[in-house]
Amino acid sequence: MTSATARIGAGPAVRRPRRRRRLVAWLFIAPLAIVNLLVIGGPGLSSLLFSFTDWDGLGQANFVGIDNYVELFQSPNVLAAIWHNLLWTLFFLIVPISMALLGAFLLSRLRRGQVLFRTLYFIPYVLATIVSATVWRQILSPDAGIGAALANLGFDGLAGVNFLGDPSLALGSVAFVNNWQWWGFLLVLFLAAMQGVNPALYEAARLDGANAWREFWHITLPGIRPTLMFLVLMTVIWSFLVFDYVYILTQGGPAGSSDVLATVLYRTAFSEQRAGYASAMAMLLSSISAVVVAGYLILRKKLDWDV
Amino acid sequence: MIRVQTDTLTAPAASRRAARAAARPPRRAGFRPDHRPRRPFSVLILVVLAFYATGPLAVFVFNSLKSPAEISRSPIGLPSEWRWENFATAFEDANMGQGLLNSAIIAVSTALGVCVIASMAAYAMTRLDLPGKSAWILYILVSTSVPIQLFLVPLLSWWSTLGLYNTQFGLIVIYWAVYSPFATMLLRSFLLTIPKEYEEAARLDGAGEWRLFTRVMVPMIWPGMLTVALVAGLQAYNEFLLAVTFIQDSQLLPVSLSLYSFQQSYAVDWSLVSAAGLIMAAPVIVVFLLLQRRFIEGYTQGGLAN
Numbered sequence: 031m032t033s034a035t036a037r038i039g040a041g042p043a044v045r046r047p048r049r050r051r052r053l054v055a056w057l058f059i060a061p062l063a064i065v066n067l068l069v070i071g072g073p074g075l076s077s078l079l080f081s082f083t084d085w086d087g088l089g090q091a092n093f094v095g096i097d098n099y100v101e102l103f104q105s106p107n108v109l110a111a112i113w114h115n116l117l118w119t120l121f122f123l124i125v126p127i128s129m130a131l132l133g134a135f136l137l138s139r140l141r142r143g144q145v146l147f148r149t150l151y152f153i154p155y156v157l158a159t160i161v162s163a164t165v166w167r168q169i170l171s172p173d174a175g176i177g178a179a180l181a182n183l184g185f186d187g188l189a190g191v192n193f194l195g196d197p198s199l200a201l202g203s204v205a206f207v208n209n210w211q212w213w214g215f216l217l218v219l220f221l222a223a224m225q226g227v228n229p230a231l232y233e234a235a236r237l238d239g240a241n242a243w244r245e246f247w248h249i250t251l252p253g254i255r256p257t258l259m260f261l262v263l264m265t266v267i268w269s270f271l272v273f274d275y276v277y278i279l280t281q282g283g284p285a286g287s288s289d290v291l292a293t294v295l296y297r298t299a300f301s302e303q304r305a306g307y308a309s310a311m312a313m314l315l316s317s318i319s320a321v322v323v324a325g326y327l328i329l330r331k332k333l334d335w336d337v
Numbered sequence: 338m339i340r341v342q343t344d345t346l347t348a349p350a351a352s353r354r355a356a357r358a359a360a361r362p363p364r365r366a367g368f369r370p371d372h373r374p375r376r377p378f379s380v381l382i383l384v385v386l387a388f389y390a391t392g393p394l395a396v397f398v399f400n401s402l403k404s405p406a407e408i409s410r411s412p413i414g415l416p417s418e419w420r421w422e423n424f425a426t427a428f429e430d431a432n433m434g435q436g437l438l439n440s441a442i443i444a445v446s447t448a449l450g451v452c453v454i455a456s457m458a459a460y461a462m463t464r465l466d467l468p469g470k471s472a473w474i475l476y477i478l479v480s481t482s483v484p485i486q487l488f489l490v491p492l493l494s495w496w497s498t499l500g501l502y503n504t505q506f507g508l509i510v511i512y513w514a515v516y517s518p519f520a521t522m523l524l525r526s527f528l529l530t531i532p533k534e535y536e537e538a539a540r541l542d543g544a545g546e547w548r549l550f551t552r553v554m555v556p557m558i559w560p561g562m563l564t565v566a567l568v569a570g571l572q573a574y575n576e577f578l579l580a581v582t583f584i585q586d587s588q589l590l591p592v593s594l595s596l597y598s599f600q601q602s603y604a605v606d607w608s609l610v611s612a613a614g615l616i617m618a619a620p621v622i623v624v625f626l627l628l629q630r631r632f633i634e635g636y637t638q639g640g641l642a643n
Contacts, residue, residue, distance in 0.1 A: 048466070054546045055465035059473070062458035062517055069514030070480050073488035073495055080491060087494060133386050136379040149629055150387045153394070156625045156632065157618055158575035160593045164600060164614035165397045168607045169413075179413040214390055218633055271484045274577045278597065292486055299490045300582070308490050316487045323482055 080309040087305035098310035108311070110286060111294045114201055118290065119269035121205045122212075123262065129209075130216035135246050137217070138224040148221065151214035159211070159274040166207040167279065170194055197287035200280050204288055208275045219257060227253035263326045267319045291315055401427075401611035408607050420608070427599075427612035435588065436595030437616075440574050443505055443591055447512040448570035452562050454513055455520035459558075460550050462521070463528040464536065477518045485515070485578060493582060503585045511583065512573045520565040523635075527561035528554070564635035567628065571621065592617050 081098055085091035102108055137147055154162060169175045170193040177188035193203040231249045240248070251258070273292035276282060282289035282297070291311060299308035396413050401423055403416040428434060461467045462474070492511070493502065501507030535557070539549050555562070580591050590598070596617050600610050625632050 051466040052468065055461045055467040058457045058461035058465055058546075058550075059467060061454045062477075062521060065454065065510060065514040066476075066480055066518065068495075069492060069511050070483060070488050073491035074483060076491040077487055087490065129386070133383065136376075136383055139376065139379065140383070147383055147387055148633070149626070151390050152629075152633060153622065153625070154390055156571065156621055158593050158621070159577050160575075160596050160600075161614050161618045164596065164610060165393050167600070168400060168408075168611065169393055169396060171607075174408050174412045174607050176413065178409070179411070182411060210389070210393065267482070271486070273486075278577070295486055305490045305494075312484075312486045312488075312490065315484050319482060319484055 077309045077312050080306050081313045083306040084304075085306035085309070086303045087299065088303075091306060094306070098307045101307065102310050102314060107286060107289065107294055108291070111289045111291045114288065114290050115270050115272070117201065118205055118272060119266055121202075122209070122265045122269050125205075126209050126213035126216055127258075127261070127265070129213045130220050133213075133217045134220035134224055135250055137221055138250075139242075144221075148218060151217050153214070154211045155215040155218075157211065160278060162211045163207065163275060163278040166210065167194070170203055170207070194280055195284055197284050200284060200288040204275050204279050207279065208272070216261060219261065220254060223254035223257035224250055259329070260326070263322050267322050270315060270318045397611050398615065400607055401615045403608050405606050405608050423608050423612040424616065427609045428616060430609060431599035431613040431616075432587070432590075432595050433592060433613055433616050436590055436592035437620075439505065439589060440592040443509055443512070444570040444574040446505075446509045447516065447573035448566040450509065450513045451517045451520050451569040452566050454517045455524050455565060456555060456558065456562060457550070458517070458521045459524035459528050460554055462525055464533075464554075465546070474522075477521055481518045481522070489578075489582065496583065502583060503589065505584070505589055508580060508583050508591075509573075511579055512569070512576070515579070516569040516572060520569060523565060524558055524561050527558040531557050560631075564631055567624075567631060568635040571624075571632075574621065 080091060082093060082095060083091035084094050084097075133151065137144055140147070157165075172178070172190050172192040172195070175193075177191045180186070181189040191199070193199050227250060231253070232245060235245050235249055271292060272290055273296065276288055276290050276293050277296065280288045282293040292315070295308050295311040295315070298304050298311065399414065399416050400408055400412075402419045402421070403423075404418075404420060407417060462470055467473065496502040496507050499507075501510065531554070535553055536549055539553050544552070574591075575593065576591075577593055577597075580594055581597070584590055584594065587598075596613055599613050
C-alpha cells in the first residue's frame with residue numbers, strides 16, 4: 031500500500047532504486063527463507079497433508095480421511111504414552127522447578143561464591159544427552175551401580191534393583207536422569223531473574239522484620255513471575271516433546287512402560303513404516319504446543335505481563 | 338519472548354553487589370550491623386546441590402580409570418590403580434577419532450552457516466527495505482517453537498529424493514534451518530541497539546549494501562556472532578535425534594552416535610564406555626569453563642527461545 035503511493039508520488043526517477051532496494055533486502059533474507067522452507071515449512075505442511083493418508087514413507091499415499099486420527103484416540107499404546115507424558119509433565123513442573131527456585135533463592139543471597147556455584151550447577155546442562163545418559167546408565171545399573179555400592183557398605187535395600195529395566199521404575203528413573211541435566215539450567219534462569227528484582231523491596235521487607243520465607247513468597251516470587259510463568263508453560267511443551275532420554279535409556283520399554291508420544295511416533299514412522307499415521311501423531315504433538323503457546327500469548331496480552 | 342536480563346547475568350554478581358553495598362548510606366548504630374548475615378544452613382544446601390550436580394561426574398571419571406573387575410567390586414569411589422590406557426582403548430574401539438573429526442566438521446559448518454544466514458536475515462529485518470517485517474518476525478518465532486517431530490518424517494523422504502540423506506551436508510543444512518531462527522532474533526536485538534549514523538556515513542561514502550554489511554555491521558555485532566556460533570556449534574555437537582535419523586554410514590557418524598553405538602554393543606564394559614563418554618564430553622567441558630559467561634548468556638537466551 032505505502033509502496034504504491036510512494037511510487038506514484040515519487041515518479042519514475044526513484045522507482046528503480048526502490049525496486050533495487052527491495053531486491054537487495056530479499057537477497058539478504060533469501061538464505062534463511064530457503065533453508066527454513068525446505069526443512070521446516072515445506073515438510074511441516076506436508077505432514078499435515080500426509081496425516082490424512084496411509085503413506086508408508088516411500089510409496090504412494092492414499093487419502094483415508096480422518097481414519098488416522100480416529101485410530102490415534104483409540105490406540106491403547108498412544109493413550110498410555112499420553113498418560114506417561116502427563117506424569118512426566120507433573121514431575122517436571124514440581125521437581126526441577128522447586129529445586130531450581132530453592133537453589134537460586136539461596137544463591138542470590140550469598141555474598142561470595144555465586145559464580146562458582148552457578149558454574150557447577152550448569153555443567154550437566156552443557157553435556158550431550160548421550161553423555162549424561164552414559165553417566166547414569168552405569169550408576170543405575172543393577173550390577174555395577176548405586177545399589178551394588180550401597181550393598182558393599184552393608185545396606186542392601188537397593189541391591190539388584192534394575193531402575194531402567196523394571197516396568198514400575200523405568201519412567202521415573204528416566205525422568206530422574208533428565209532432571210539431573212535440566213534443573214541447573216532453570217536455576218541459572220531464575221537467578222538472572224532474581225537479580226533483576228529491585229533490592230529496595232528487600233530492604234523494606236527487612237525493616238518490617240520479614241524472615242527469609244516471607245521475603246521469598248512476597249517479593250522474590252512476584253518479582254520473577256514472568257520468567258516463572260514462561261518456564262512453567264515451556265515445561266509443559268517440552269514434556270510432551272521429550273524423546274532423547276527415553277529413546278537412549280529404555281527405548282520406551284520394558285513393555286511400553288516408559289513410552290512417550292515422541293518414541294511411539296518414531297517407532298510408528300521408521301520401524302512400522304506407517305508414516306501417515308505418524309504424521310497424525312505429529313499433528314497432535316504440534317497442536318499441544320500450539321495451544322500452550324497461544325494460551326501463553328493471550329495471558330501475556332490480557333494481563334500485560336512483560337516477558 | 339526471549340528478553341532475559343543478560344546484563345545482570347554477564348556482570349559479575351559479586352562486584353555489583355559490593356558496589357550496591359558501598360552506595361548504601363551507613364547504618365544507624367544499633368540497627369543490625371551485618372545486613373547479610375552468614376547463613377551456614379543455606380551454604381550447606383547449596384553444597385549438597387553442587388554435590389548432586391557434580392558427584393555423578395566424579396563417579397564417571399573414576400570409572401573411566403578402573404578395570405571392569407574393579408567396577409563390579411567397588412562401583413563408586415576412587416580407582417585403586419589409574420588405568421590411563423582405557424582412554425586409548427576406548428578411542429580405538431569406539432572409533433572416536435573418526436567421530437570427533439566428523440563432529441568437528443558438522444559443528445564448525447553449522448556454526449559458520451548459522452552466523453552467515455542469521456546475520457544476513459537480521460540485517461534485512463532491521464536495516465533494509467524488506468516488505469512485511471512483522472510477518473517475518475512471526476514466521477521466525479513460530480519456527481523456533483515448532484517440534485522437530487512435526488517435519489521429521491516428510492523431511493526424510495525429501496532428503497532421500499534430493500540425495501541429501503546419509504550425508505553430512507544434508508545434516509548440516511537441517512541444523513542451519515533449525516538453529517538460525519533463534520540466532521536471527523538474537524542478532525536482530527543486537528542490531529537494533531546500533532545507531533543508524535554509522536551506516537549513513539558509509540552510505541554517503543558510496544558503499545554498497547554488501548560492503549556496508551560486511552565492513553560496518555558485522556564488526557559491530559561481533560560479540561553477538563560469537564555467542565551465536567558457540568551455541569549453534571555446541572547444539573550441533575550434542576544433537577541426537579536428527580543425527581540418528583539422517584546418518585547411517587559408520588564413516589560419517591558424529592561422535593554422539595559413535596558413543597551411542599559403542600554403548601549398545603559394549604553395555605557391560607563400563608570402564609571403556611565411561612572413557613569413551615569422557616572423550617566426547619572433555620572438549621565441551623573445557624570450552625565451557627574457558628568461555629562460561631558467554632556460554633551462559635547464549636544458552637539462557639537460546640533455551641528460552643527453543
